Amino acid sequence: MIFESYGVGKYSDCHMESTSYLLRANAYRVPHEKEPNLGIIPHTDTSFVSVLKQDSVQGLQVQLKDGT
Secondary structure (H helix, E strand, C coil): CHHHHCCCHHHHHHHHHHCCCCCCCCCCCCCCCCCCCCCCCCCCCCCCCCCCCCCCCCCCCCCCCCCC
């Protein structure tokens, strides 16, 4: 569906055959008082699609290719 939405649906089979997939799930809790902040170092997700779940915990930062 993503390929079709970009108008390149005819290339989806070729892409599927040439790509390996990885699913990574990260879940973080709010640190307890006097506990160091938990998380991972800044990194780049190189996948085609990244899914971010929004909740009431502030702190996730996403930097786009243009620097914003």
